[in-house]
Amino acid sequence: xxxxxxxxxxxxxxxxxxxxxxxxxxxxxxxxxxxxxxxxxxxxxxxxxxxxxxxxxxxxxxxxxxxxxxxxxxxxxxxxxxxxxxxxxxxxxxxxxxxxxxxxxxxxxxxxxxxxxxxxxxxxxxxxxxxxxxxxxxxxxxxxxxxxxxxxxxxxxxxxxxxxxxxxxxxxxxxxxxxxxxxxxxxxxxxxxxxxxxxxxxxxxxxxxxxxxxxxxxxxxxxxxxxxxxxxxxxxxxxxxxxxxxxxxxxxxxxxxx
Numbered sequence: 001x002x003x004x005x006x007x008x009x010x011x012x013x014x015x016x017x018x019x020x021x022x023x024x025x026x027x028x029x030x031x032x033x034x035x036x037x038x039x040x041x042x043x044x045x046x047x048x049x050x051x052x053x054x055x056x057x058x059x060x061x062x063x064x065x066x067x068x069x070x071x072x073x074x075x076x077x078x079x080x081x082x083x084x085x086x087x088x089x090x091x092x093x094x095x096x097x098x099x100x101x102x103x104x105x106x107x108x109x110x111x112x113x114x115x116x117x118x119x120x121x122x123x124x125x126x127x128x129x130x131x132x133x134x135x136x137x138x139x140x141x142x143x144x145x146x147x148x149x150x151x152x153x154x155x156x157x158x159x160x161x162x163x164x165x166x167x168x169x170x171x172x173x174x175x176x177x178x179x180x181x182x183x184x185x186x187x188x189x190x191x192x193x194x195x196x197x198x199x200x201x202x203x204x205x206x207x208x209x210x211x212x213x214x215x216x217x218x219x220x221x222x223x224x225x226x227x228x229x230x231x232x233x234x235x236x237x238x239x240x241x242x243x244x245x246x247x248x249x250x251x252x253x254x255x256x257x258x
Contacts, residue, residue, distance in 0.1 A: 003058045006070070009102065011094040012087065014074065019087055019189045022050045023099065024061045024068040025107060031065030033109040038095060038139070039070045040117030040124040044148075044210045045084060045223060046076055046180075048120070049192030067108045069095050072190050073124070077183045080227035081151075081235055087189075088124055089134040114141040122147025126237050129246040142248045148219075150236040156219040163214050172203065172212040180209045183225040 006022035013019065026034055039057060041048040050070035061068050073079075073087035096110040117125040122144030127133045129142045148156075162169040179185050191206040201207045213219050220232040233239070 002062075003055060004061050009099075011071070011098070012090050014187065014189075017074075017187050017189055019074065019091075020050060020072050021091065021094070021099075022053070022070040023103070024058060024070075025103070026062050026065045026067070028062065028065065031062075033106050034065055034067040035112035035114070036067045036069060036095060036108055036110060037143075038092060038113065038115045038128075039068055040073070040088070040115070040121035041070065042117065042119035042121045043075075043191070044213055044219065045073075045081065045120045045123075046209045046213060047191040047206050048075075049190035051190070052192050069099070071095075075188045075191060077181060077222040077225035078185055078187045080225065080230070081223040081232075082227050082230060084124070085127060085133050088128050092128065092135050092139070113139050114143060115139045116143035116145065117147070118145040120148055121145075123149065123237070126248070127235070127240075129248075130237070130240045130242070132235065132240055138246050140246060142246050144248065147237075149238065151220040151223050151232050152236065155214075157217045159217040160214055163211050166211065167200075170203070172208060172215055176203045177209060177212045179204070180206055181212075181222070 004024045004027065006024045009021050009023065010018040011021045026032070039053055041050060041052050050072045053068070053070045057068060060066055071091040073084050073091070076084065092113070092115070096113065100108055100110055115125045115128045117123075125142050125144045126147055126149065128135050129138045161171055174181070193201070193205070193207050195201070195207070213222060224230050224232050
């Protein structure tokens with residue numbers, strides 16, 4: 001089965017920063033109008049990009065007759081979690097209201113929309129079905145894969161020096177991550193670079209930022225650096241669930257991944 005090629009759109013701008021969406025459509029006319037799966041990438045809300053969608057997700061487009069929309073969002077700490085959720089809300093609104101017209105009549109069915117994502121993306125997926133996100137109406141279903149559910153969970157507040165999965169045991173310094181941990185640094189909506197076997201990233205590369213966060217146990221500080229009056233505990237999923245929220249499927253264990 002071939003992997004479909006996406007069409008890239010800018011669904012929002014924040015100042016001069018474009019925030020993009022990759023749209024994958026099934027190749028068979030019989031699958032149209034296709035239900036929509038909105039996908040959010042992982043990376044601890046600190047790094048990652050829509051372009052990192054896994055091959056099996058792309059193959060699902062034709063295998064199951066889905067329209068997959070992989071959305072970028074602003075990254076912390078240069079954006080706070082409340083601002084990231086603004087991008088989630090605006091992205092889903094764009095998918096529902098603007099994308100059908102851009103694609104042409106009968107290509108997608110915006111009334112059948114679910115969200116999904118892995119790790120940090122799974123966290124966003126869960127929040128997209130809860131009132132705190134501002135997404136109205138909520139998605140028909142939520143399909144998180146090993147999501148973060150609380151930035152104050154033990155994994156995210158317990159420093160690891162060295163990080164258990166580190167290949168060389170290197171301890172990242174504040175100087176290494178100086179630019180990335182500074183909330184006033186340049187705002188980003190994507191930070192992704194494929195790893196080349198045998199060629200580690202430079203110590204100060206953004207792709208090491210998640211490992212630095214695990215090392216320091218400071219996810220909540222990074223997610224709310226630009227929202228100092230907000231209590232991170234208020235964004236714990238367990239505090240936000242309600243009786244009539246959208247059905248949740250997928251793997252929903254609380255684990256230490258981003």
